[in-house]
Amino acid sequence: MQRYFVEPEQMRDNQVIITGEDANHIVRVMRMKPNEKIIVSDGVSRTALARISESEPASVVAEIVEWLPRNSEPAWSITIAQSLPKGDKMELVIQKGTEIGAMAFLPFQSKRMIVQYDGKKEAKRLERWSKIAKEAAEQAHRHRIPIISQVHSWRELLKAAEGFDLVLFCYEQEGHAAHGRGIGTAVKEWRSKQEEMGKADEKANSPKVLLVVGPEGGFAEEEASQAEEAGAICVSLGKRILRTETAGIVGLTCLLYESGEMGGA
Structure with a gap:
């Protein structure tokens, strides 16, 4: 219908x-x-x-x-923060992310991104992205259309991260490290910390999560350090190098599994 x-x-x-x-x-x-x-x-x-x-x-x-009952929205409010990719890759991230269950998208600028950001084209681009999110939400029988923020600078992204309960920073070096931490491990550690702080019921069941994804060139070491200083947890999406438009979709799916929506938790 x-x-x-x-x-x-x-x-x-x-x-x-x-x-x-x-x-x-x-x-x-x-x-x-x-x-x-x-x-x-x-x-x-x-x-x-x-x-x-x-x-x-x-x-x-x-x-x-x-x-009708509104039962198709995820309990976890997950925002994909995507460093601006080249071409129409952002459109794919928004379309598939909306279908899977992202609540919002936050495009941002980072050090190694390939695309040259043009602020003059931002309004037209946001209009296009919003239309894609609306159509994807209709196709997926969502009850709401994900919010798409204006393009943030790196500093603005770190500031925005303060408003989330859990911030996961997808970093390829974490996947190469012997002690590399996956999303599942990071979520478990965060849940344990919430329990220790007496916030398990409120935060762990319906947290606001920010999933930060880098550009084609990946994140610089200094960006990873700054993200950790801002409270983010560096996580791996596996030992293989994913395309930037794939990483957010994989990370989002992992998070919804951990939330119990896809059989996890």
């Missing part, structure tokens, strides 16, 4: 109004008629099964049939 996101004010007690590209998609692409059903979410707190009552390319009106 087709799923669409609307602004909260477009959804009333018994009716929802869909406009813009989504209305055009319903009428001209899907060729849906009155009495056909769709799923609509306000991306915040309400998702409903609705029956189309009026169908025009500029505006579709649907009557709410029933409110």
